[in-house]
Amino acid sequence: xxxxxxxxxxxxxxxxxxxxxxxxxxxxxxxxxxxxxxxxxxxxxxxxxxxxxxxxxxxxxxxxxxxxxxxxxxxxxxxxxxxxxxxxxxxxxxxxxxxxxxxxxxxxxxxxxxxxxxxxxxxxxxxxxxxxxxxxxxxxxxxxxxxxxxxxxxxxxxxxxxxxxxxxxxxxxxxxxxxxxxxxxxxxxxxxxxxxxxxxxxxxxxxxxxxxxxxxxxxxxxxxxxxxxxxxxxxxxxxxxxxxxxxxxxxxxxxxxxxxxxxxxxxxxxxxxxxxxxxxxxxxxxxxxxxxxxxxxxxxxxxxxxxxxxxxxxxxxxxxxxxxxxxxxxxxxxxxxxxxxxxxxxxxxxxxxxxxxxxxxxxxxxxxxxxxxxxxxxxxxxxxxxxxxxxxxxxxxxxxxxxxxxxxxxxxxxxxxxxxxxxxxxxxxxxxxxxxxxxxxxxxxxxxxxxxxxxxxxxxxxxxxxxxxxxxxxxxxxxxxxxxxxxxxxxxxxxx
Amino acid sequence: xxxxxxxxxxxxxxxxxxxxxxxxxxxxxxxxxxxxxxxxxxxxxxxxxxxxxxxxxxxxxxxxxxxxxxxxxxxxxxxxxxxxxxxxxxxxxxxxxxxxxxxxx
Numbered sequence: 202x203x204x205x206x207x208x209x210x211x212x213x214x215x216x217x218x219x220x221x222x223x224x225x226x227x228x229x230x231x232x233x234x235x236x237x238x239x240x241x242x243x244x245x246x247x248x249x250x251x252x253x254x255x256x257x258x259x260x261x262x263x264x265x266x267x268x269x270x271x272x273x274x275x276x277x278x279x280x281x282x283x284x285x286x287x288x289x290x291x292x293x294x295x296x297x298x299x300x301x302x303x304x305x306x307x308x309x310x311x312x313x314x315x316x317x318x319x320x321x322x323x324x325x326x327x328x329x330x331x332x333x334x335x336x337x338x339x340x341x342x343x344x345x346x347x348x349x350x351x352x353x354x355x356x357x358x359x360x361x362x363x364x365x366x367x368x369x370x371x372x373x374x375x376x377x378x379x380x381x382x383x384x385x386x387x388x389x390x391x392x393x394x395x396x397x398x399x400x401x402x403x404x405x406x407x408x409x410x411x412x413x414x415x416x417x418x419x420x421x422x423x424x425x426x427x428x429x430x431x432x433x434x435x436x437x438x439x440x441x442x443x444x445x446x447x448x449x450x451x452x453x454x455x456x457x458x459x460x461x462x463x464x465x466x467x468x469x470x471x472x473x474x475x476x477x478x479x480x481x482x483x484x485x486x487x488x489x490x491x492x493x494x495x496x497x498x499x500x501x502x503x504x505x506x507x508x509x510x511x512x513x514x515x516x517x518x519x520x521x522x523x524x525x526x527x528x529x530x531x532x533x534x535x536x537x538x539x540x541x542x543x544x545x546x547x548x549x550x551x552x553x554x555x556x557x558x559x560x561x562x563x564x565x566x567x568x569x570x571x572x573x574x575x576x577x578x579x580x581x582x583x584x585x586x587x588x589x590x591x592x593x594x595x596x597x598x599x600x601x602x603x604x605x606x607x608x609x610x611x612x613x614x615x616x617x618x619x620x621x622x623x624x625x626x627x628x629x630x631x632x633x634x635x636x637x638x639x640x641x642x643x644x645x646x647x648x649x650x651x652x653x654x655x656x657x658x659x660x661x662x663x664x665x666x667x668x669x670x671x672x673x674x675x676x677x678x679x680x681x682x683x684x685x686x687x688x689x690x691x692x693x694x695x696x697x
Numbered sequence: 698x699x700x701x702x703x704x705x706x707x708x709x710x711x712x713x714x715x716x717x718x719x720x721x722x723x724x725x726x727x728x729x730x731x732x733x734x735x736x737x738x739x740x741x742x743x744x745x746x747x748x749x750x751x752x753x754x755x756x757x758x759x760x761x762x763x764x765x766x767x768x769x770x771x772x773x774x775x776x777x778x779x780x781x782x783x784x785x786x787x788x789x790x791x792x793x794x795x796x797x798x799x800x801x802x
Contacts, residue, residue, distance in 0.1 A: 230753075230768075235737075237765040238723045244764070256726075256733070264733025271738040275745070 209243045212258035215265060222269035224276040225626065226655065231272065235265050288629035288654075290566050293618065297573035304580035311588030317522050317596075318583040327516060328362075329397075330497065332480040335509035343369060343477040345510075347469070350390075350480055360499065361482035365393040366469075368478035369458065374413070375436040384419070386437075387458040387479075388472070391465055396481055401445050411468060413442040414461040420446055437462065484512065522587060525600045526579050532601075533608035541613045546660075546673040548624050559625055566627055567619050574611040578604055621660075623653035624675055630660050639664065646670045656686030707731065709783040711739050712772065713794045715749055716780055720769040728794060740770060748776035 216235040223231045243258050280286060308314045334344040350366040357364065367389035375381040387393075394401055394414065401414060413435055433444040442462065484497070497512040537543070545567075548560075586600035621630050630651035637647030648664040662673040704712065707729075714728045726736045743749045749770045759766035772780065784791055 233765065234722070234768040237767045238721070240765050241721070241767065242723055261723075261726075261733050264735070264737055267734040268737040268741065271741060275741075 205243070208258045209239065212239050212243075212262035215259070215262035219262075219265035219269040222266070222273045224272060227272060227276075231269070235262070235268075288631070290622070290627035294566070294569055294573070297570060297577065300577045301573055301580065304577050304584065307584045307588075308580050311584050314584040314588035317587035318580065327514075328483050328486065329515040330482055330484055330512040331515055331518065332482060332499070333511050333513060335498070335511050343479050345478055345480040346474065347472055347476045347478065348474040350478070351470070353480070357482075357499075360485060362485055363392060363396045363483040364480065365390045365396040365482070366478050366480045367393055367461070368472060368476050372437050372462075374460070384459040386413075386460045386462050388462045388464060388469070390469055391463050393461065393463060393481075396483060399447065401447065411437075411440065411442040411465075412463040413437070413444050414447055414463060415444060416447050416459070419459045420444075481515075482512070521597065522583050522600060523579075525597050526582070526604055529582075529601045529604035530575070530608055532605050533612060536605075536609055537612050540609065541616055542672075543616065544672050545616065546620055546675060548675045563619075563622075563624050563627065566622075567615065570615045570618070571612070574615060575608070578607045578611060582607065620673060621651070623655070623657050625657040625677075626653065626655050628653060628655065636661070637664075642667070644669065652686065654686055656680075656683035703786065704779060704783050706787060707735065708739050708743065709780070709787055709790055710794065711736060712743060712748060712776060712780050712783065713790050713796075715740075715770050716772045716777070717794050717796050719794075720771060721767055722770075725770075743776070744770070747773060748779055749773060 213236060216232060216239065219235075220228050220232045239258050239262060242256075242261055286292060308318055332345060345366065347366070347368065350364070353361075354364055367387035369385065369387055371383055372386045373381055374384050374386075401412075435442050435444055497514075499510040499512050500507055502508075548563075582600050582603040585603055586596040618629075622628065623630055631654055632652060634650050635647075636650045637645060639647050641647070642665065646661070646663050646667070646669075649662045651660045651662070652658070656678055658678045659676045660673060661670075661676065663670045666672065710729045710731070711725055714725045717728070719725045719728045722733070722737050722740060725731075725740070726733055729736065731739075740749065740751075744751055749772055751768050751770050753768050754766040756766055
């Protein structure tokens with residue numbers, strides 16, 4: 202007996218699962234028919250005309266799937282895909298998801314944006330700082346001279362456990378068989394990659410000759426092949442250099458250089474003393490007080506003149522686009538109530554129809570819209586600000602200036618769109634009609650009325666908010682009204 | 698669907714079963730021996746083509762018997778014409794699922 206009951210319950214569950222395939226307009230009636238058949242199969246199968254043995258309820262319910270599939274296929278052939286029907290919630294979500302996908306593609310096309318918005322692959326960056334002249338945090342132009350670096354190597358041992366420097370330059374690299382190409386190269390101190398915790402072959406060994414470190418994509422673009430790198434040499438400014446490849450996942454070093462030329466101290470000192478570059482260091486935790494907004498201040502007095510430098514935490518720089526965006530998001534949230542009304546209207550419980558699942562679906566749709574919008578704006582404004590390599594404060598300014606209005610008007614659109622949707626099927630309401638007269642407003646109302654094409658109800662929007670009609674109101678209609686509406690004529694047991 | 702449209706043997710069997718008074722999907726299944734995954738989709742197609750129509754049983758009748766209402770089907774005029782064409786094509790159809798004499802008269 203218990204087994205029969207279990208089979209019946211599983212059969213109902215099967216039908217319920219299959220009903221998800223059935224177009225929404227037909228779902229209620231379709232499920233009612235299958236449920237009624239299962240009921241009769243389980244409770245009075247013996248009274249039926251019996252030419253063949255009755256199937257079990259589970260076996261019977263399996264037929265619901267091909268039936269549901271057929272209905273869905275016919276519906277798709279007639280009306281197109283369910284997600285792209287005009288005014289549907291799926292179409293709206295699909296549109297936003299497409300925009301988000303386009304923004305992701307844009308972000309990947311622009312290397313500057315990709316490096317700024319996606320986290321660096323560097324490990325152990327909590328004590329890693331970039332040293333820059335005061336006020337130039339995140340600047341793209343080099344600010345530390347070779348002379349300063351060389352002095353700091355001995356003067357700042359108490360502050361930094363390691364210090365490295367590189368000078369960006371564009372060099373002609375002559376490869377095998379006389380092929381040459383111009384690359385943007387960082388001429389770096391020998392310990393640069395060790396400081397960055399990027400392992401390469403022979404990193405710890407003394408430099409017998411300069412090492413040119415290439416990212417694998419750059420090497421492949423140069424050679425148009427994936428041949429092995431062992432014992433490869435190139436020529437830069439008449440000097441032979443050994444080529445080493447970075448590991449695949451370590452191609453996101455600062456400043457998006459194409460290659461790094463690791464040279465010993467003597468070669469570095471051959472550069473002009475005023476050559477400017479970027480300095481990075483590992484700070485000693487005891488040397489600096491806790492960072493404030495990721496920036497520590499370093500003073501240097503030289504012949505009575507004090508110079509101020511910012512030691513900017515790399516982990517802080519890494520999160521700068523996200524923190525800028527969060528700031529713009531906060532501003533937009535604060536400004537939103539000043540630009541549009543926040544309430545979504547009154548949705549009264551009416552004959553038990555506004556059940557939990559409908560309310561939850563309505564809120565889920567709003568949340569999905571907002572999340573997709575935030576993702577689109579973050580990626581699009583990030584690409585705009587960091588993609589063309591403006592650098593430094595220009596990028597920060599651009600990102601905030603672009604993100605704030607887009608978020609503000611985007612949120613406004615989300616709320617307005619939500620108010621103009623049927624709370625039950627989430628389709629856009631249609632056919633706005635003017636109702637009432639402005640001169641006859643006493644205990645009455647005038648405004649706009651919209652309806653759901655499936656006949657779920659009417660939306661009343663007052664022209665002038667009054668004490669008895671302050672916000673828009675949703676009027677639920679029961680299923681007996683549905684035949685009056687264009688898409689509401691699906692038969693169901695309630696309508697007989 | 699035109700009246701002389703040719704039905705498959707399965708569709709003709711289902712149409713014949715409905716014509717013979719097996720007006721619920723489950724009773725059509727039992728009469729024809731076809732699985733539910735064949736009968737219900739076929740009935741949807743027949744209804745879409747206007748050969749049968751469906752109607753819900755009155756809620757009051759179902760309430761009186763304390764069971765859910767059922768959806769029942771009947772053959773339309775076009776369906777009857779198509780079925781007569783099917784009888785000529787499948788002579789054993791009537792013998793497999795005999796039509797009550799009242800209906801034939």
